[in-house]
Amino acid sequence: MAAPCYLGWDFSTQQLKVIAIDEQLRVIYEDNVHFDKDLPEFKTQGGVYIHSDRLTVTSPVLMWVKALDVILEKMKSSGFNFSQVRAMSGAGQQHGSVYWKKGSIQILKDASSELPLHQLLKGCFAVSNSPIWMDSSTASQCRALEKALGGAQHLASVTGSRAYERFTGNQIAKIYSQNPEVYKQTERISLVSSFAASLFLGAYAPIDYSDGSGMNLLQIWEKAWSKPCLDACAPGLEERLGCPVPSHSVLGPISPYYSQRYGFSPDCKIVAFTGDNPASLAGMRLQEGDIAISLGTSDTLFLWIQEPTPALEGHILCNPVDSQTYMALLCFKNGSLMRERIRDDCASGSWDEFSKALSSTVAGNSGNLGFYFDVMEITPEAVGIHRFNRDNQKVSRFPKEVEIRALIEGQFMAKRIHAEKLGYKVLPRTRILATGGASHNKMILQVLSDVFNAPVFTIDTANSACLGSAYRAIHGLVAERNVSLADVVKLAPEPRLAVTPTPGAEELYRPLLKRYAELEQKVIYNSASSCLVK
Secondary structure, X not given: XXXXXXXXXXXXXXXXXXXXXXXXXXXXXXXEEEHHHHOHHHOOXXXXXXXXXXOOEEEEHHHHHHHHHHHHHHHHHOOOOHHHEEEEEEEEOOOOEEEEEOOHHHHHHOXXXXXXXXXXOOOOEOOXXXXXOOOOOOHHHHHHHHHHOOOHHHHHHHHOOOOOOOOHHHHHHXXXXXXXXXXXXXXXXXXXXXXXXXXXXXXXXXXXXXXXXXXXXXXXXXXEEOHHHHHHHOOOHHHHHOOXXXXXXXXXXXXXXXXXXXXXXXXXXXXOOEEHHHHHHHHOOOOOOOEEEEXXXXXXXXXXXXXXXXXXXXXXXXXXXXXXXXXXXXXXXXXXXXXXXXXXXXXXXXXXXXXXXXXXXXXXXXXXXXXXXXXXXXXXXXXXXXXXXXXXXXXXXXXXXXXXXXXXXXHHHHHHHHHHHOOOOXXXXXXXXXXXXXXXXXXXXXXXXXXXXXXXXXXXXXXXXXXXHHHHHHHHHHHHHOOOHHHHOOOOOOOEEEEOOOOOHHHHHHHHHXXXXXXXXXXXXXXXXXXXXX
């Protein structure tokens, strides 16, 4: 009898990835299909089509289906033993949507194992090119939704986010208003995650609470569709979406198609698929009070929150591994490119020089604070470089080493301020899990640790959505017995402790954080005024 294993899938923007782990959580197989390179017939660039208006961005649905055919055939020819797979789950790029034509459910159910899926399903989609998260063509639908719900803040209070152009409700509203006939032919609307789960289930898979929170349609408290939001987007939407389910739900056994064509056990279970960000939270094994910071081109924060307070920036989603709690996402556009520019200007392009400058200045930077936004920031909505001395007077320049510390302290103070605005609280057991380019720089991590007054650990997240999906597959089988994901993943490698906070850091930064938050309001006001003048 082959040892049991679990599959995790990731239907991301540029590729389809799969990972198999054994019961000791060791990775025993991984593979991927790169859309541009391996499926050139679809002529995508970066897995997408950018339309002539530069706002509309889509991906061909059949490309995703064919990628699944290709990867399963690769696994088969490598000798992968499908019969040992006990359960699977997966992730999909968030917000994207798939429109199933009337009658498709029957085709899914009766799929003949003689043919590849992409041939069987080629007539099943009312919209052949799915809108995805990179799309920003729905500004008018966003305005209409916020107006219908009594304003941006009220919409955020209901659904976890103000209206965003990439969010699925606004994309559905656009399709309904521009192509009512296409909408009429649609019997089910899936997210990319629930679409992928449907392929394995041989039936329409429900949307899970966590990915469903990225649509501007789900009441995140009641975990049910918001009627006013549905009505503002399109008629008859509730029956097209189906009932949302907890993210740990076992949806049923795998479709007979896969047993017949590849030799999967008919008992292999499909656990609800979710979004790539929620799946990454599982892959990084966040626990209550933890915060994960990805220090990349843009900086992203993942937070585990007990009692969220939705705001005009950031997103509150239902937690994928604990349906009683929430996760929050915050994105900061001016990440590594901003750090690299200041490194080039102030440290001769050298990270060593940059680190030396950081260590030569005192924590708190003698009261000098700075805001560094080369491009229009999302959190907060502001642009430009703004420097303030200890007396809150605006100054035109800082000495180089002061500039470097002002940048790093400012970036991390903003992260703490905006996380706390969403209801996040630093707890005595809080861990900061850092990943991405800047997580290799110990001096930068020391500032992060001091500003948050919490230890910083580093983690490798190369495949966090895929790995998180495999962990969730195991968790789904035991979740009904109140076993937590943390219990399931005890054997996984621990994150590495990088730095701990300097004694006295909390007392030093508390008044600075207050000042920084007050100055931020001034900066936002000035940015708005200068935009109006232009």
